[in-house]
Amino acid sequence: MEGNYLQLVELISESSGNSVEDIKRRVEAKQAKLSGLISKEGAAQVVAAELGVNFDKQMIKISQIVPGMKKINLIGKIIDLFPVREFNKNGRSGRVASFVLADDTSNIRVVLWDENHIDLIVKGQIIKSGIVEINNATIKNGELHLGSFSEIKNSNHVIKSVVLEKATVNKKILDFNTNDNVSARAFIVSIFEPRFFEVCPNCKKKVNELSECAEHGKVVPEKRVLLNFIIDDGSDSIRAVMFSEQVGKLIGKTEIESPELFAVKKQELLGEELIISGQVRKNRMFNNNEFIVDDIKEVEVDKLIEELEK
Numbered sequence: 016m017e018g019n020y021l022q023l024v025e026l027i028s029e030s031s032g033n034s035v036e037d038i039k040r041r042v043e044a045k046q047a048k049l050s051g052l053i054s055k056e057g058a059a060q061v062v063a064a065e066l067g068v069n070f071d072k073q074m075i076k077i078s079q080i081v082p083g084m085k086k087i088n089l090i091g092k093i094i095d096l097f098p099v100r101e102f103n104k105n106g107r108s109g110r111v112a113s114f115v116l117a118d119d120t121s122n123i124r125v126v127l128w129d130e131n132h133i134d135l136i137v138k139g140q141i142i143k144s145g146i147v148e149i150n151n152a153t154i155k156n157g158e159l160h161l162g163s164f165s166e167i168k169n170s171n172h173v174i175k176s177v178v179l180e181k182a183t184v185n186k187k188i189l190d191f192n193t194n195d196n197v198s199a200r201a202f203i204v205s206i207f208e209p210r211f212f213e214v215c216p217n218c219k220k221k222v223n224e225l226s227e228c229a230e231h232g233k234v235v236p237e238k239r240v241l242l243n244f245i246i247d248d249g250s251d252s253i254r255a256v257m258f259s260e261q262v263g264k265l266i267g268k269t270e271i272e273s274p275e276l277f278a279v280k281k282q283e284l285l286g287e288e289l290i291i292s293g294q295v296r297k298n299r300m301f302n303n304n305e306f307i308v309d310d311i312k313e314v315e316v317d318k319l320i321e322e323l324e325k
């Protein structure tokens with residue numbers, strides 16, 4: 016969400032009538048005055064307030080949401096609706112509902128805490144594929160949260176196209192929720208032995224010991240590998256699961272197949288810091304979350320700096 020700075024500047028420019036260049040200059044001046052104690056997004060919000068731009072009454076696009084924004088108003092389409100969950104945490108109990116809201120710029124997970132809002136879902140008044148208007152929501156850990164001061168209602172608004180591709184947000188492991196598509200910067204603290212299995216080349220399903228696929232009969236199976244490891248980012252740790260393609264990015268084919276070479280490589284990888292993206296899934300057997308990895312990247316300092324400067 017750090018990349019949204021420019022979108023925010025454009026929004027302030029549109030609403031205030033000042034040029035984009037002028038807004039950028041004001042933001043930089045504000046940041047300089049505060050000796051860099053404030054992020055660009057934060058400074059932009061101060062500038063917006065000074066120019067009388069009030070986001071409270073304005074509809075914004077999902078891609079324009081930046082950390083720290085309050086009283087967010089938007090319209091979107093519910094592209095995924097999750098079952099209402101009951102929770103009992105630190106003596107507080109209640110229900111929580113969530114869905115993924117999309118517009119033509121992006122999509123975001125929305126979390127509902129208010130009983131009245133949750134009832135709208137339970138009673139089928141707010142449904143998957145429905146268009147809703149949300150008012151007075153808050154951004155928290157890359158998710159939109161609706162409390163008792165927020166509003167949600169069905170809208171007649173027409174949304175021509177929505178962004179369905181999963182938007183990945185950067186999160187601390189401590190803040191991971193089931194079904195999140197997230198990216199975390201974390202250290203590998205433990206690696207388990209690789210597990211090998213064979214799949215049918217046609218349908219990619221597991222074959223039996225006789226190399227037979229339930230659907231395609233006797234086949235020449237493809238070898239696959241699964242690697243479990245633990246990552247830790249200082250906030251918490253989680254077990255991550257990586258399949259063949261991703262394993263290949265980290266460990267060579269000969270290294271994974273030879274126990275001796277694997278042991279050496281393992282020592283090299285322990286303590287390595289990576290940017291890991293994937294989906295948080297509930298492991299039904301252990302009733303805890305695990306992280307299914309779909310991409311890994313090395314932490315490149317140059318890129319991080321570039322990202323911060325955006």
Ligand SMILES: [Zn+2]
Binds near residue numbers: 217231
């Ligand atoms: Zn098959």
